[in-house]
Structure formats: C-alpha cells, structure tokens
Amino acid sequence: MAFLTSFICDPALICLLCALVLLGALYFSTGSKNSACKLPPGPSPLPIIGNLHLLDIRRQDKSLMKLGEEYGPVFTLHFGFQKVVVLTGYEAVKEALVNFPEEFVDRPAIPIFEEIQHGNGVFFSTGELWRTTRRFTMSTMRNLGMGKQMMEEKIFEELHFLTEMIKSHRGEPFSLRSFNIAPTNIIFLMLFGERFDYKDPMFLSLLRLIDEVMNLLGSPYFQAETGLSLHLPPHTLLSSSLVFSHLAAPFKQPTMVDNHRPEWHFPSLLSSDATWSKYFQNKVKLVYLKEKNKKKSLFHDENLVASILDLVMAGTETTATTLQWTILLMMKYPEIQKKVQEEIGRVVEPGSRATYEDRRRMPFTNAVIHEVQRFITLLPHVPRCTAVDTHFRGYLIPKGTTVIPSLTSVLLDKTQWETPYEFNPNHFLDTNGKFVKKDAFLAFSSGRRNCIGESLAKMELFLFFVGLLQTFTFRAPPGVAESDLDLTVPETTFTLRPRPQSTWAVLRK
Template identity: 60%
Template sequence: MSFLILFLSDPVGIALLGALLLGGLFCFLRRPKEPAGKWPPGPTPLPFIGNLHLLDLRRQDKSLMKISEKYGPIFTVHFGIQKMVVLTGYEAVKEALVNSAEEFADRPPIPIFQRIQEGQGIFFSSGELWKTTRKFTMSSMHNLGMGKKLLVKKILEEFSFLAGLIESFKGEPFKLKLFNMAPTNVTFLLLFGDRFDYQDPTFVTLLRLIDEVMVLLGSPFLHLFNFYPFLGWLFKPHKTILVKIEEVRVIIRNYMEASKQHIPGGYVTSYTDALMQKQSEEPKTETYFSDANIVASILDLVMAGTETTSTSLQWAILFMAKYPEVQAKVQEELDRVLGPRRLPEYEDQKALPYTNAVIHEIQRFVTLLPHVPHSMSVDTHFRGYFLPKGTAVIPLLTSVLLDKTQWKTPNEFNPSHFLDADGNFVKKAAFLPFSIGRRVCIGESLAKMEMFLFFVSLLQRFTFHPPPGIKESDLDISPEATFTMRPQPQNVCAVPRS
C-alpha cells in the first residue's frame, strides 16, 4: 500500500494520481493485444496502477520476494502499465543467466538511463555496441593492471592516504562516508591516470555529484518516472539528475581533450587514453567509439564503478563497530598470520579464512544492488513459459543472497555461511553480489581486490567503535535505499592499535 500512501498523503499526490490515471488509460487502450496463457502467473493488476499497490517503492526487492511466496520463482508483475517477469531464487536466476545467457543478455529501455545514456555505454546498452564496448573495456582494464600485482601496490598506497586521514581525527567520531574516498580514487586512477588529493576541487565535486545522483536514483518519484515516462513533466528527480550528470560529463570531456594531446603516439596510462587511442585508429565511419559512446562508457564507470566498492567498505566498517566480537576475531587472525606491520597481499586471503568469510558475509547480507533488469534478446521458451523478444526480466539478486535453500540463516549476519566445520573458507555458488553470466559486473575482480586489501589494512591499523554514548546495539544496519543499498548516515570512531 506504500504506493497509494505516497500519493494520498498530500494534495499534490492526489493531483498526480489523477494525471497518472488519465495517462494510463490512454496507454491501456492503445496497447497491443498479446497471446493469452503464455506469460508466467502473477497478481492481478489493477487498471493503470498495475501491481504498484503491492510494492514498497524503496524496497521493491523485498516486496517481490513476498509475491514470489505465492506465485513461485518465476512470475509476472505489472509496474504500472509495464509488464515484467521476475526470477527469484538461486536455481531460477542461474538457469536464466548461465544456462540461457545469450537469450537474457539485453537491457530493457529504462527511461532514466535512456535519457542519460541514449543507449550508449557499457551497462545499459545492448547488441553489438554493448558487446564491443564491454570487450574493449575489460581488455583495457586488464592492460592497466586490474587484477594484477601492480594494482595491489596502488591500492596500498591509497590506503596510506586514507589511514592518515583517519588518524587526523585522533579517535573522535567521523562520518562513514569518509571511506568513499580511497576506493573512488583507485577507480579514478584507472579512468584518468592519476589519483586525486582528497581536497582537490574536482575530486570533491565528483564525490558530491556521484552521491547526489545515487540518492536521487533511489527516489520513489524517480521510480514513478520510469513506470510512467509520459508523465515526466510532473516529476522532478529525473530533471535534477540530468543536470548533475551534465556536470560530470563536462569533467569527462576535459579529460578526453587532455588525452587527445598525447594520443596517438604517447603512452596509454588510463581508460580514457585507451578509448581515445582506439577512436584515433578506427575508420571515421566506425560508430562504436564515437565521442558519445566514449563519454557514456567513462560515465558508467565513474558512477557505478565507484559507488559499489565504496559503499561496501562503509558497510564493512559499520559491521565491525556493531559486532566487536567479530572484529576481534578478524584482528586475531590478522595478527597471527600477517603480524602488525606486514602489508597484505591479495593472495593472503587463502591464509585468512575467517577474514575472507566475514568480507563475503557482509557482501551477502547487505544485498548491495538488489537487481538490474535484463531483457530477452530473442523469443525464448523458459520453464514452460514463452518470453517474447524485448520482455523485461528482473533476476532478483536479493532473493539469491537470501535464498533459504542456500543459506542456513539467510536473514542473519553469520560469517559461518562461508566456513566448514574445520574453519576453512568455503566458496558458495549462490554468492552472486556481482550477478552472473554475460552481464556479470565488469569490475568484479577489482572490487574483490580493493575490498580485501582495504578491509585487512584497516583492521590491522585500527579498531572501530560506535561514537561515545552510543551502544553497539544502537548502530543502525537497516539500509538506505539509493541506487544501491547504502548504510544509514552514521559516525564511527577509529582507535589506532598498538
């Protein structure tokens, strides 16, 4: 009922609902007829509203999981007048994204991302443009050191700046958001070739814009714009997002112009350089590496490539402050294996099973990115149902990470999910925070490396506590729904370890 409450709580909402009903009626009358009996089952939609009355717009994933209890692992749901198929649970998601990877590989035209990227870039493009851009991006990132020891050195260098900033608070409270700086800087190093000083105006501006856009992307009215784009004139969040995105584009274009000064012929030191060099080598008729696609590709990595890892690190520190017994056990293992002074290597995770299990459990429990829609690239028969080309599909990752058939205590923070009876680390097939298949997160290897190295380095150097006067039990681990599931704005204290 949260959808109706949102509208009927004020006069403006009532007016919006009236306009929505009129616009919905127009589209309902004009929609094409579809063959009956071919779609998965689902709740009966109301006229114009669809099934929105059953959804919490801020936690659609939890609402969809509730619906799946009645209709099973594959069902149809109506977001207003838009029909989508939802897949829940590990088995259904794996069957679709792995066994039928090519058929589920496209993206549907999500209105806000159509306005931002116009079908360009890495994450929300489809077809040959997506395949070419993704392949080039992965190759370029590998050449720049993603997943290699060279990048380990850069991450640990960045940690030294983060540690200095934390120490400057001398044990006094500081915002969790501070942990955004280091992972974001590692991504910017790959994108632009240099790290930023934390006080650099461009760095501060980019952090602010990323934060503001991510918050707006989680707004209920932004979701309504995606459901009813023809009523866009009534909603504000998407307009604000477009203004802020253009500010980011200006910065990206400046880096592209600077790159043109030494490309071709110079050394490739960044993803921007690699794109500009590729563009200079391609025939003028080649459209895959146009300025528009280059800007869109860099923009994708500036926004999503920084948000996920930095938010995961915030969660990690919050959980350590809330669960001191877990933090102490991690530190005991680190002291025993690494000692107080040796810098970690990525390979150390094999010798740190409990620490590795804690990191994995944090990522499982918070379900950072509940879902990103896919669409059918061809007409497909799946589990007895016919899904026409272009059908929007939601592989619900929350339902995988909280699948009762895969996890002993899915709704509890429990590092033993990743440990056997002897305390050895155990990989779990249902651990899919980065998704799986053709659309698996392009930065998965970088994110895993950063998360491990930053987390271990921080726990070696500091012990984290709630601010004075706040108990561990008072720390809030309920998520704030933005584009990702962020922790609520809170403070922590960091005490240097002797």
C-alpha cells in the same frame, strides 16, 4: 475549495477520467487474455497503475520476494502499463543467467538514460554496441592493472592516505561516509592516471555529483518513471540532466582530435610527468583511436564519455558503500572484528601489509568479507531484457520483455543459507574452518552481464579491510550502544546504503 469543486463538477474532466480508467481496464484485460498462455501468471493488475500498489517503492526487492512466495519463482508483474517477468530464488535466477546467457542479455530502454546517454555506454547499451564496448572496456581495465600487482601497490598507497585521514580525527568520531573517498580514488586513478588529494575541490565536487546521481536513481520519481513508462517531470529531468552533464564535464574537454596528433586533455587532472598518465594516454587513447577508425559507428566520443560515466558511478558507489557496511558490521559485532584481527596477526608479520594472495591463508577474514556482501544485498536487481522470444520453464517470454532477476532473493534464499537474515560468516566456512565458495553467492551477478570490475572490487575490499583492521579497532561512538546500530533499514539509493552515522576508530598498539 472552489477550484476543487469546479474540477469535480467539470463534465469534460469527468469524461476524460472515465475514459482513462476504461482504456486502462481494456488494456489489462485484453493483454492478459492475449498472453495467458505465454507469460507466467501473477497478481491481477489494476487499471493504470498495474501492480505498483503491491510494491514498497523503497524496498522493491523485499516486495518481490514476498510475491515470489505466493506466485512462485517466475511470475509476471505489471509496472503500470509495462509487463515485467520477475525471477526469484537461486535456482530460477541461475538458470536464466547461466543457462540462457544470450536470451536474457539485453537491457530494457529506460527513458532517463535514453535521453541523457542516448543508449551509449557499457551499462545500459545493448546489441553489438554493448558487446564491443564491454570487450574494449574489460581489455582496457586489465591493461591498466585491474587484478594485477601494479594495482595492488596503488591500493596500498591509497590505504596509507586513508589511514592518515582517519588518524587526523585524533580519536574523535567521524562519518562512515568518509570511507567512500579511498575506493573512489582508485577508480579515478585508473581513469585519469593519478589520484586526487582528499581536499581537492574538483574531487569533492565529483563526489557530490556522484552522490546526487545515486540518490536520483533511487528516488520515487525514477521508480515511477521506469514503472509507468512516463517521462520525469520537466524540472526533475532538467535537474538530472544538469547533474549528469556536470559529472561528464571533465571528460568532455577536447577529446579525440585529428589522428595525426591525438591529444586527450583533462585539465588539472593529469600530470605531464606522471607514469600512469603517460601509460593511460599512450596505451588506452591510441587503442581507442585505432578501434574508432575501424568501427566509426560504435567507437565515438559520446560512447566513450558514457562508458567512463558508467565506470565512475558503478565502480565508485558499489565498493565504497560495501566498505562502509563492512566497518559498520565490525562495530556491531566486535567479537567478529577481534577474531579477524587475531587471524591477521597470525598471518601477517608486524610492520608488514597483507597481500591479496594472503587471503588464501586467512579463511575467516575472507568469509567475513563475503558474508558482508551477501548480507547487505547491495544491488537488489538490475533489469534485463529478452533479446529474442524465449522459452523458459514452460512459458514464452516475448522479445523485448523486461526481466528482473532478483539478486536479493538469491543472497537471502533460505534453501541456500542456514541463517539468511543473520550476519553469519560461517556461511562460507566448513566444519574445519576452511573457506568454502558458494554457488549462490551472486553479489556480482552472473552470466554475460556480470560485473566487469569484480576482480578489482575483491582486491580493494580485502586490502582496505585488512589494512584498516591492522591499524584500528572500530567501535560505536561514545554514548552509542552496539545494539543501537541499525542495520535493518538502509538508505535507498541506486544501492542500499547504511544510514548516515558515525564510527570511532581506536588506534591499536
């Protein structure tokens, strides 16, 4: 109490506090006047914090939708000292991402990624570095089988291991988080050349590190750093740097050595006689070395490691979390699960596996998978940044302005969906029960920055979902009513995860 009294009574500290408040007020008042005819209107900011007091830090997407109802589909928010243009609703988001693909193509500089990845990688890089890295990454993923039959066979193999893991619980409930392992292994298979055993210590360590990164990116510390343009507290930054460095460790073994005898070693990850390992080494590594020689400023080991980390984090978390939600929703709506199983039974012969092409003959199942992705709004938004001064809907958005295209507001847009807040597969079916594509289905974003793993994710979700429902019926654990399964308050990380809970897999005869 004595310390608090001295703090309050210290004239120097009081003057400093007053100066900060006055500077903040001056900044916002002059900034508003200078940009009144440029940026879209929005709520008046408070000194220092801007409009952060209007946001639910754990569900920013819902706060942005609410503000959009008041200020329109295009408005300006102050995240601390940073001006941010927010786009809500299908029409505004689509217009920006599709009709202005080059203007809204960049990413804003986020301090934590600048300090850890130094602007490298495929996710938060910009300019020529991003364009070149994205082209190379997409080409490489296609060469490794993304969207092709060879990948379908690998998913079938992984489905077998996942099914055996579920059977090992012998009819006892187990954690929904267990479904993360199979999609994660598919990404590792592409990157390393072979899968992990589910009990492999390195695999479990990588899963833990990915989980820590996802929790970090959804933490209030990260949100505050991004909004206020501050650096994380030293202990938090150190912790996050250690997590990233440990996650990157397997990729930082002697990577590219001399061009005469290139070797890429991932100790204990690659088997010398694995077909995919050889394919990976001979195809991808040599292509990278060739490009590295042509464009030394863009193709370097730091960019390679950052790109692999981006693929690991984004490629594992999104599909794995969606699969969790899919099982949870089948538990919540058993009548929908039964209808999917009946359709599978009509299309797939007993003892056979559904192929990815079978989705065309399974409209209801396909609709359910799409509705899961729409309903859960997995990735609420990923910030963009204007690459040039941009005229948009009568406003001038200066180059370098952070822009948030709210995907949640698109997937829940009441002008596009009959019952946006209900889980309703009929959103993707016509009156004859045929599958209907919806333009407002932007679960993978749109434009130049759309998800590069979209085709792989779609294949994984369909084959895992159908394969699991062929073998099991998923129910709420004994003693838990379907009405007790909570879908409304997800666990907020980088994605919106379901809260930790258990499922009960009943083996079908």
